Amino acid sequence: MINFEYARANDVADAVRQIAADPKAKFIAGGTNLVDLMKEDVERPSRLIDISRLPLKTVEETEDGGLRIGALVPNSDLAYHPLVGQRYPMLASAVLAGASQQLRNMASTGGNLLQRTRCFYFYDTATPCNKRDPGSGCSAIGGINRINAILGTSDACIATHPSDMCVALAALEAKVHVAGPSGERAIAFAEFHRLPGDTPQRDTNLNPNEIVIAVELPPKGFPSNYTYLKIRDRLSYAFALVSVAAALELEGDTIKEARLALGGVAHKPWRDTAAEAGLRGQAANNQAGFAQAADLLLRDARGYEHNTFKIDLARRAVVRALTQAAQGTPQSQSDKKIR
Amino acid sequence: MAPNKISIELVVNGTARQLTVAPWTSLLDALREHLDLTGTKKGCDHGQCGACTVLVDGRRVNSCLTLAVTKDGAKVTTVEGLAANGTLHPVQQAFIDHDAFQCGYCTSGQICSAVALIAEGKAKSPDEIRELMSGNICRCGAYPNILAAIQQAMGQS
Numbered sequence: 001m002i003n004f005e006y007a008r009a010n011d012v013a014d015a016v017r018q019i020a021a022d023p024k025a026k027f028i029a030g031g032t033n034l035v036d037l038m039k040e041d042v043e044r045p046s047r048l049i050d051i052s053r054l055p056l057k058t059v060e061e062t063e064d065g066g067l068r069i070g071a072l073v074p075n076s077d078l079a080y081h082p083l084v085g086q087r088y089p090m091l092a093s094a095v096l097a098g099a100s101q102q103l104r105n106m107a108s109t110g111g112n113l114l115q116r117t118r119c120f121y122f123y124d125t126a127t128p129c130n131k132r133d134p135g136s137g138c139s140a141i142g143g144i145n146r147i148n149a150i151l152g153t154s155d156a157c158i159a160t161h162p163s164d165m166c167v168a169l170a171a172l173e174a175k176v177h178v179a180g181p182s183g184e185r186a187i188a189f190a191e192f193h194r195l196p197g198d199t200p201q202r203d204t205n206l207n208p209n210e211i212v213i214a215v216e217l218p219p220k221g222f223p224s225n226y227t228y229l230k231i232r233d234r235l236s237y238a239f240a241l242v243s244v245a246a247a248l249e250l251e252g253d254t255i256k257e258a259r260l261a262l263g264g265v266a267h268k269p270w271r272d273t274a275a276e277a278g279l280r281g282q283a284a285n286n287q288a289g290f291a292q293a294a295d296l297l298l299r300d301a302r303g304y305e306h307n308t309f310k311i312d313l314a315r316r317a318v319v320r321a322l323t324q325a326a327q328g329t330p331q332s333q334s335d336k337k338i339r
Numbered sequence: 340m341a342p343n344k345i346s347i348e349l350v351v352n353g354t355a356r357q358l359t360v361a362p363w364t365s366l367l368d369a370l371r372e373h374l375d376l377t378g379t380k381k382g383c384d385h386g387q388c389g390a391c392t393v394l395v396d397g398r399r400v401n402s403c404l405t406l407a408v409t410k411d412g413a414k415v416t417t418v419e420g421l422a423a424n425g426t427l428h429p430v431q432q433a434f435i436d437h438d439a440f441q442c443g444y445c446t447s448g449q450i451c452s453a454v455a456l457i458a459e460g461k462a463k464s465p466d467e468i469r470e471l472m473s474g475n476i477c478r479c480g481a482y483p484n485i486l487a488a489i490q491q492a493m494g495q496s
Contacts, residue, residue, distance in 0.1 A: 031405065
């Protein structure tokens with residue numbers, strides 16, 4: 001690993017001041033992704049600013065009936081928090097679908113948002129990668145791209161965002177609260193992560209010198225009809241090939257509201273409100289309607305040499321996930337049989 | 340550039356230890372190289388295998404991805420700290436009873452992970468134990484015996 005300086009931040013304002021003073025500095029919280037990338041020589045910060053002791057570790061109810069999750073709440077604490085389990089079980093399920101218990105104990109809520117792609121070429125410093133080294137080219141296009149994106153890609157990058165948690169947060173329409181030199185602002189979840197375009201080195205719309213301080217969940221949590229269905233190469237402890245966060249609000253046997261987001265298929269959690277709107281007013285057991293929503297969500301999907309299978313896999317996973325959600329039988333993250 | 344080393348204190352297996360480490364020293368290297376506690380193993384060094392699992396303030400973590408300086412003041416428990424007064428921890432004894440290892444390289448990580456799993460109280464069924472132990476890889480494939488050992492130790496706790 002490279003040599004670097006280490007400093008602790010005393011409070012959020014101090015963290016913002018310290019990061020502004022050194023453009024090559026990075027924040028460290030759990031470090032599960034950053035330390036690994038530093039060992040791989042992908043990230044080369046001059047200084048690590050330790051924010052892990054800042055008082056951003058609480059889960060609080062908001063006035064409108066939502067929840068505000070501090071940026072330093074560990075993933076495991078988030079997943080097992082009673083209010084998250086009761087009101088946002090899809091989020092708890094998604095968090096528990098990712099990583100291992102050791103990593104979830106370390107990883108923070110804010111860091112989960114900011115983790116970087118696991119595209120093989122991003123990690124392999126011997127190969128070109130526009131995300132790691134802008135302008136050098138994309139080795140995944142024309143390379144080994146089985147794990148790469150099928151939606152929202154560009155000629156510069158076909159990487160995916162690796163998070164499970166973020167797929168649920170996208171479906172739940174969370175907000176990301178950040179602080180910077182000019183104060184605090186809130187970013188709608190759909191606007192937080194970016195598509196690669198011609199600037200794949202930028203994963204998010206977080207500005208330099210800004211810090212994530214909280215994630216806010218709106219009151220609507222879809223606690224009755226939801227699922228997080230994750231398809232991967234191993235039964236556990238593997239990134240998604242395709243994942244689906246599906247949440248329904250039913251009125252009798254009719255769908256009143258639907259939320260649908262895909263993971264493992266794009267540079268950000270993939271959501272399309274047109275696909276959700278099409279489900280509204282449909283019968284909750286209408287498999288043909290589920291397939292139509294899947295087709296709409298995937299209408300612009302494009303396969304590369306090794307990942308075309310993801311298009312059909314995603315289509316089938318969406319139908320299965322909507323069925324699980326409608327029936328109130330969410331996917332278990334322990335018993336991996338998909339029913 | 341040679342950044343300054345930093346003095347920290349870790350309470351390791353109940354004993355306060357002062358050490359001076361570079362910022363990039365992992366908790367794993369601090370334990371093995373600075374404190375001569377070589378029970379904790381370096382497998383992949385990338386958080387993928389779990390051989391380096393230790394407890395920090397009672398929670399299981401990958402010590403290879405933990406920078407020692409970030410844990411200044413923390414309580415660390417390694418496999419060396421589990422036995423009490425010459426008696427093996429019930430999880431250690433269960434691993435022997437069930438022959439829950441072959442080469443043994445992953446074992447200290449498996450045992451620390453299992454101790455934490457039992458304390459967390461989330462896993463009840465075999466499926467749940469397997470899922471919450473999935474961060475510990477055993478390349479010898481002793482998984483059925485590891486599961487049996489954890490079930491035995493759970494029954495005793």
